[in-house]
Amino acid sequence: MIASLRKAGYRITPQRLAILKVLAESADHPDVGGIHRKVGRQYPAMSLATVYKTISQLKDLGQVLELEFSGIANRYDGKKPYAHPHVLCECCGKIVDPEVPNTEKFAADLSRATGFRIHSTRLDFFGTCPTCLRKGK
Numbered sequence: 001m002i003a004s005l006r007k008a009g010y011r012i013t014p015q016r017l018a019i020l021k022v023l024a025e026s027a028d029h030p031d032v033g034g035i036h037r038k039v040g041r042q043y044p045a046m047s048l049a050t051v052y053k054t055i056s057q058l059k060d061l062g063q064v065l066e067l068e069f070s071g072i073a074n075r076y077d078g079k080k081p082y083a084h085p086h087v088l089c090e091c092c093g094k095i096v097d098p099e100v101p102n103t104e105k106f107a108a109d110l111s112r113a114t115g116f117r118i119h120s121t122r123l124d125f126f127g128t129c130p131t132c133l134r135k136g137k
Contacts, residue, residue, distance in 0.1 A: 001078065004061040015039065015046045019054045023064055023078025029086075029095040031073035067095065069124075083121045089129035091137040098125075 001020045002012055010016075018039040022030060030038070036051045055076060058064040065077040067086065072093055085100040103123060111118045128137065 001058060001061075001063045004063050005057065008057070008061055010057060015043050015050055016054050018042055019051055020058075020078070023055075023058070023076060025079075027079065027096075029067060029075040029077050031075050033073065035076070085123040085125065087125045087127065089132055090126050091128055091132040094129045094131070096129075 001024065002017070005012060005016070005020075019035060022035050022038050032048065032051050032055065035055075036046070036048050039051070040046055055064060055066075058078070058081075059066055063078070063081050065081045065083070067075040067077065069075070069088065075095060077097075080097060085098055085103060087096050087098050088094070100123065103121070107118050107121050110116070
């Protein structure tokens, strides 16, 4: 992410670096508010706009994947900034990246069967996570 931003002419400020670190290390696909809260502990004067702007720049550079879901805030994946399957808990909003074999083959088969040229994919599964199941949600 740092190299891509530098190559595009963006400065690597301490705040921007902290945002990148949260995105790169988060397995939970944080939303902008969550990123702002984490980084805000270290940089309390940092605005929410700084987080939005940094994420927008990273999206434009293909360094972060934006996950849009109806009814919840957009979430961001800096660990795997490419199309891949997700499982979302409809109770708590937890998102995990499952290993789903043959997704590329499935897309290729679908392309052959329909005649469509597939440009991108999105495969999301919705359910209830083990923690919420234990809590009886």
